[in-house]
Amino acid sequence: MTIKLLIAHIIFSEEKNLWEIFLNCLWVQSKMEGENLLVEKEKKKQVKIHINPKWCKGCYICVEICPQKVLGKAGEISEKGFQQVVVVYPEKCTGCLQCEMLCPDLAINVEIKK
Amino acid sequence: MNPKIMEMINTQAFPTPFCPGCGHGILMNAILRAVAEMEYDLQKMLFVSGIGCAAWIPSPHFKADTLHTLHGRAIAYATGAKLYNPNLKVVVVSGDGDLSSIGGNHLIHGARRNIDLTVICANNSIYGMTGGQVASTTPLGSLTTTTPQGNKEPPFDLCRLVKAAGATFVARQSVATPVPLVRTLKKALAHVGFAFVEVISPCPTQYGRRNAFRSPYELIKYLRENSLSAEKAQGLSPEQLQGKILLGEF
Amino acid sequence: MPWKKTKSLLEPGWYFMQGDEACAEGALAAGCRFYAGYPITPASEIMIRMVHRLPEVNGVFIQMEDEIGSISSVIGASWAGAKAMTATSGPGISLMTESIGYAGITETPCVIVDVQRAGPSTGQATRPAQGDIMQVKWGCHGDVEIIAFAPWSVQEMYDLTIKAFNCAERFRVPTFILADEAVGHLRETLLIKEEVEIFDRYKAPGLPPFGTDEPNGVPPMPAFGEGANLLVTGSTHDPWGFRKTADPQIQARLTERLVRKVKDFRAEILLTEGHFLTDAEIGVIAYGFTARAALAAIKKLRQQGIKVGLLRLISIWPFAEEAVAGLGQNCRVIFVPEMNRGQIAGEAKKFTSTPIIPLPKTNGEVFEPAEIVEAIRRNLT
Numbered sequence: 142m143t144i145k146l147l148i149a150h151i152i153f154s155e156e157k158n159l160w161e162i163f164l165n166c167l168w169v170q171s172k173m174e175g176e177n178l179l180v181e182k183e184k185k186k187q188v189k190i191h192i193n194p195k196w197c198k199g200c201y202i203c204v205e206i207c208p209q210k211v212l213g214k215a216g217e218i219s220e221k222g223f224q225q226v227v228v229v230y231p232e233k234c235t236g237c238l239q240c241e242m243l244c245p246d247l248a249i250n251v252e253i254k255k
Numbered sequence: 256m257n258p259k260i261m262e263m264i265n266t267q268a269f270p271t272p273f274c275p276g277c278g279h280g281i282l283m284n285a286i287l288r289a290v291a292e293m294e295y296d297l298q299k300m301l302f303v304s305g306i307g308c309a310a311w312i313p314s315p316h317f318k319a320d321t322l323h324t325l326h327g328r329a330i331a332y333a334t335g336a337k338l339y340n341p342n343l344k345v346v347v348v349s350g351d352g353d354l355s356s357i358g359g360n361h362l363i364h365g366a367r368r369n370i371d372l373t374v375i376c377a378n379n380s381i382y383g384m385t386g387g388q389v390a391s392t393t394p395l396g397s398l399t400t401t402t403p404q405g406n407k408e409p410p411f412d413l414c415r416l417v418k419a420a421g422a423t424f425v426a427r428q429s430v431a432t433p434v435p436l437v438r439t440l441k442k443a444l445a446h447v448g449f450a451f452v453e454v455i456s457p458c459p460t461q462y463g464r465r466n467a468f469r470s471p472y473e474l475i476k477y478l479r480e481n482s483l484s485a486e487k488a489q490g491l492s493p494e495q496l497q498g499k500i501l502l503g504e505f
Numbered sequence: 506m507p508w509k510k511t512k513s514l515l516e517p518g519w520y521f522m523q524g525d526e527a528c529a530e531g532a533l534a535a536g537c538r539f540y541a542g543y544p545i546t547p548a549s550e551i552m553i554r555m556v557h558r559l560p561e562v563n564g565v566f567i568q569m570e571d572e573i574g575s576i577s578s579v580i581g582a583s584w585a586g587a588k589a590m591t592a593t594s595g596p597g598i599s600l601m602t603e604s605i606g607y608a609g610i611t612e613t614p615c616v617i618v619d620v621q622r623a624g625p626s627t628g629q630a631t632r633p634a635q636g637d638i639m640q641v642k643w644g645c646h647g648d649v650e651i652i653a654f655a656p657w658s659v660q661e662m663y664d665l666t667i668k669a670f671n672c673a674e675r676f677r678v679p680t681f682i683l684a685d686e687a688v689g690h691l692r693e694t695l696l697i698k699e700e701v702e703i704f705d706r707y708k709a710p711g712l713p714p715f716g717t718d719e720p721n722g723v724p725p726m727p728a729f730g731e732g733a734n735l736l737v738t739g740s741t742h743d744p745w746g747f748r749k750t751a752d753p754q755i756q757a758r759l760t761e762r763l764v765r766k767v768k769d770f771r772a773e774i775l776l777t778e779g780h781f782l783t784d785a786e787i788g789v790i791a792y793g794f795t796a797r798a799a800l801a802a803i804k805k806l807r808q809q810g811i812k813v814g815l816l817r818l819i820s821i822w823p824f825a826e827e828a829v830a831g832l833g834q835n836c837r838v839i840f841v842p843e844m845n846r847g848q849i850a851g852e853a854k855k856f857t858s859t860p861i862i863p864l865p866k867t868n869g870e871v872f873e874p875a876e877i878v879e880a881i882r883r884n885l886t
Contacts, residue, residue: 196269200276205472241256242288242433243475245273245280247264250256268747298732303581315736315747320729322584323738325607328577331569335578336585336729338565339539343585343730364570
């Protein structure tokens with residue numbers, strides 16, 4: 142456990158009992174390590190996003206719903222009369238699959254390589 | 256995407272006729288995923304639907320036996336097919352007006368008989384295909400083409416209705432939360448007896464536009480912010496629950 | 506070959522049965538193994554017979570919540586592979602009409618028994634009539650070439666129901682038995698023969714189930730669960746069942762084939778019976794229970810020296826145009842007694858220029874021979 146964490150807790154925590162503060166820090170530490178591991182795992186996921194331009198209708202649910210803002214609009218109107226959806230920041234994708242699951246047209250396929 | 260899904264659809268029928276952002280498209284996506292994950296043989300499944308946008312979910316998109324019937328009559332047609340060949344896995348996919356308005360009688364009798372069907376009601380709270388008329392599920396005050404002053408008739412609570420009629424599995428989910436939706440669909444498909452799943456599946460074109468939702472995403476966002484699980488709702492007061500959509504099994 | 510001979514279900518011999526009961530037995534003999542119905546006078550007896558007999562032959566019975574549910578589940582069961590039937594009366598036909606159109610465009614074989622009663626609307630539930638002749642043909646919107654038979658005896662309630670099933674399977678079209686309360690509730694002797702000839706629907710895996718290369722063909726009919734990925738729909742469709750709701754060629758081809766597949770082959774369906782027609786100068790067209798009185802009247806008039814002959818229509822739809830035209834050529838006047846306000850009389854006028862005199866009777870009672878004799882004599886002077 143880091144000294145920084147312990148000092149921060151002593152200064153800012155409402156808890157005055159040192160033993161409780163120590164236990165809290167232990168708990169926080171394990172949580173952070175757990176999340177770090179998770180982030181490590183997610184970083185190891187390789188994802189490739191395929192968008193089928195023939196089936197996409199430009200409803201932009203995927204663009205708005207993505208927590209990482211990976212998808213965006215093409216910038217110009219296509220011959221179908223709307224801006225196609227394109228992958229703007231593929232490296233930010235965590236493979237949450239919200240875009241794929243919420244696409245009404247089965248136009249997104251998020252390929253996750255382990 | 257589950258690789259099975261591309262084999263389960265008639266690709267020549269895509270892109271679908273659904274509007275951009277149609278909730279029924281998301282539901283179609285979820286049904287395919289549920290069936291694929293349960294590893295059902297689509298060849299042994301029969302999808303029966305009525306008339307309306309929701310009825311076009313299975314027909315002609317699914318590579319299974321599909322029976323596209325008359326407005327409100329899907330459950331009656333499905334009853335005949337299931338009784339004659341009980342080996343068929345019969346799933347009814349139809350809309351809220353189709354199943355509960357013109358088809359209300361067949362709905363409650365199917366539930367009463369506890370006939371072994373899975374009924375997926377795609378509820379968009381409006382008659383979409385015919386241009387946006389009020390339905391038996393339209394919220395009070397909503398603007399539709401036949402309620403230009405706002406809807407004055409209270410809507411059905413479909414889950415309570417079907418449960419009271421005798422259905423043995425009743426649940427509500429929303430297309431805005433596709434993971435619990437697929438989970439519930441799988442449970443409904445596995446259930447032996449009358450399984451009813453009401454899926455809140457918004458219509459951006461007919462309902463959304465007239466009721467100040469400017470994009471399909473705004474409807475999804477609204478659903479996410481205003482739905483809560485039936486468990487969480489238990490401790491809350493009626494005022495707190497006003498306007499909230501309860502999800503889960505009943 | 507889709508025609509086959511099977512043993513009768515009942516032991517061969519003589520029976521004394523009610524018309525409705527004989528109709529149910531005929532259906533079972535023809536292979537009917539699914540019945541869905543709703544109670545209605547005077548057809549409920551058919552349903553009651555079915556609820557007892559179907560389990561004996563491993564069939565399925567259900568009483569549905571209304572007539573719409575009945576015809577709907579009959580069509581669903583037909584697509585699951587069953588020979589399926591329902592029975593009702595006028596008010597039930599009114600409710601079933603939309604689904605009859607659906608059975609027409611999806612080419613679903615099914616048999617619908619209409620035990621006609623005095624109408625319109627609720628009318629006189631326990632009284633006979635023949636008022637639904639046009640309704641079964643033209644009730645549903647659009648052009649559906651339905652087939653219909655009118656039995657005049659308990660024997661025909663049995664035999665014609667078998668023929669109705671065979672026609673339904675052969676032509677993939679909803680087929681009607683136009684009975685009436687009189688013949689439905691009549692008790693008479695019935696002869697059951699050793700064997701029954703039945704037709705099973707044409708199967709051809711791999712061929713389209715909703716279209717043929719010929720402009721008047723009947724496509725093969727798979728069932729659910731056979732791996733055919735059936736696309737049954739009431740919308741206009743291509744031969745594989747894909748909806749084509751904006752294509753004029755497909756709509757034309759489909760609607761024309763639906764009519765021609767029956768009309769071009771009506772020789773297989775038409776059934777008429779002639780009595781004393783060889784030298785007849787005065788003609789009578791009658792069908793159903795009325796034909797019994799008409800025949801007795803003809804015999805009476807012949808005794809009085811009047812050269813009158815009877816053309817009994819057994820098949821009602823498709824209409825026996827040629828037989829009526831032939832009658833018109835030989836006769837100088839044709840009388841049409843019927844328990845409605847002149848439905849077949851109006852139809853007959855289309856096919857002959859010989860004067861047609863309708864003899865309508867809509868008081869809820871059947872014709873007596875004396876009435877027909879009197880009416881003809883009065884009109885001849």
